[in-house]
Amino acid sequence: MDGRGSRDAFPKRSGPGGKDNRPRLLRFENCRDLTFSGLTYKNPAFWGIHLVDCKDVHVTAVTLQMRDNNTNNDGFDFDGCENVLLENSQIHSHDDAICLKSSKNPCRNIVVRNCNVSSTTSPLKFGASSSGGFIDVDVSNCHFFDCPMGGIKLQIVDGGRMENVNISRIVMDNVGSPIFIRLGNRGRIYDKNTYTGTADPSGGKPEGAQVGTIKGVRISDVVANVTIQPRGESVTPKDFAKAGPIMIAGIPGHRVEDVVLENITVSYPGKGTNEDAKRAVPEDETRYPEQFFFGPLPAWGAYIRHAKNVEFRNVEMELRSSDERQKIVLDDVQGFVER
Template sequence: MKRHILLTALLWMGLTSLAQAAEDKVFNILDYGAKPWVLSTDAIQAAIDACHEAGEGRVVLPKGNYKTGTLFLKSNVHLDFEDGVTLYGSSDLKDYADVPVATEEPHFSKCLFYVRGAENITITGQDTSVINGQGYFFKHSPERPKLFRIEQSKNIRFENITVKNSGSWCIYFGECDNIRMTRVSVYNKENHNNDGMNYDGCSNVWIKDCNLQVEDDAICLKSSVARPCENINIEGCTVSSYHAAFKLGTASGWTFKDISIKNCRFYDCRYGAIKLLMVDGGMIDNVHISDIELFNCGGPIFLRLGNRGRDYTKSIRQVYDKDVKPEGRPVGSLKNVYIGNITGHLYGRNNAVEGVMFTGIPGHYIENVTMENIDLSFSGHGEMDTKDLVVPEDEARYPEQSFFGPLNSYGLFIRHAKNVTLKNIQFSLRGHDSRPAIYLEDAINCRLENVELELGEGVDQALMIKDAPELKLKRVTANGKRVKQPKG
């Protein structure tokens, strides 16, 4: 991890030097025929092309309101939005180019900014610099444009810019290396599938001090290409999302490793805050999540090892067969996860399903997970007899926690997992709940130390155990009373 941080620091120094070098050559879009409130695609593209042909420089958008269709960014271009600039995406789908893409969904072929095979690109702004995709014009279109689609490129920097109202996903990176996102604000709630930032098979990424308010996944790492998604740092971000503040998956055919999320605030996340999902035969290894505040979140932490087995090998571009699972595709792995220093005021649209959940599948285990220094306040109100409740395995189903239905415990559900450590944990209830605090099934070598649990009035079972060999309890209490080590 230290080597990872050093490499990232060197990257930022290089990107900063790039931006400084670009100051020497200026290409003002007004000089190429751009006009406020008039569609100026050709003029802005001409400025970009001239900058690229000059070797490097700044394409300047001066104060004003401009409209454009698809723009093709190129190497060594610094796109500079001055204070008071709003760049609007055209409201006419005909102004968006069809860029080559092999995919299962046609809207992937249109975007406002397209980059492929380029390097050394920066997009910077001032406090009131905005890119507005006007996605509300495309609510019923099957070809809703993204704002940014950046592929097979390196040394990309976004800084101090607001992007909003995309037709679909807002910012997508595929197979890119060396990405820096600093003080980027994303407001994307105009359509369904309004993701914030997506990184598919990307490496050496730093996301710092960003603010995201989105309808779908806010910061989402994917692995649908034969290239690892690795060395990812997320720090100091404030995030609200309808579906997930941070999500790893669902596309998970390859490798995720060396992921760090720290010092963030996740709020108003109705369907979940943190999701680590391995369902397509890849690998998740070495994820470190720390110093996170959760507020008004349902399903705060969801770890899922499943066997959907979607096949992405036909193309490097997210092509898969939705209906046919390839023979012999292995189940993946999810291991070495640290989750520490988390506080949470949790809320659920259905209070019986919204606890922390770790679940593998029979014969395939989530491994080596540590939860430490955790303080979660649950809303309660799970009023049911869980003695005979069977939570479905749903091995091949899309991995959404709510699909499992009511859980056997209000706080933490662990199934098909090995080597899980819980240390310095507090679970409290704001309303009555008739369920135990923790459920363990096929949970091997779990250790609970300094764990304080609150139970609803009249509830005397803190732990519901269904096969937990090598379970060890040390200073575990429920309503102030010691929970005894189970026999056997």
């Protein structure tokens, strides 16, 4: 299935009044008993396969080729879906490859296994739309590669709860920041179309939803090779920030809780400076969540802030070149254990 959604045929924001009216390749709403099997989907103008409030979905042996066609080319977007099995598939996307959203209802009982995934943005992302939450999710036996903006991203920023998330047996090659867990307060309630871009957040205010929760995340048996991947001829601070450490961050008064990282091996590029080590990291409570928005962090291995009961079990982090920053930095953290 070829969407033929090239930049020339479907320019960004070319609709009336500058609206971005590019079509998705496929969109299903409130559907049940869906099966996707044995096909290749490619070249969407906008998102690829978008499922909203669907139940009992099986995706197996499909190929998504959506990496170099247009912009915002997500692979799979599961928004408020239940009982989903995604397995044995090849997913290559420009934007988020496997993306769980919950604009209204929770994503619940989601299984992802045996997939080969690349993305210029993220191979696996929960959020940012999160008002319904993410409950009972299991991701295993996947290969993520060539993902310069990061690996695993778990986010609650519009309310909702994240509970019982298990991610295991993941290999990540040539990726940016390997793990990003973020509890924020954008507070979107989805009653209007509001800007979600990357402007200076200094004057931003929450949009009305209550702050959500992240409790009970377990990530185990992961091997990751983090690399700096410049877009131009030289490495910019933005390029460097994209290849940052593990980051687990809540906001003042709202902590990320009960996170276990076990049997994790990460190789980092190093090259952090003494100036990086002294940086004050902004809170950015209301901003759209991307790790590199925080800039270079004062740790090269893991930066943890506003968190409770975080446990590192057999987490090995190494450098390929020198770095002036600390290996692990803790800020407003209760109950951190490293075994």
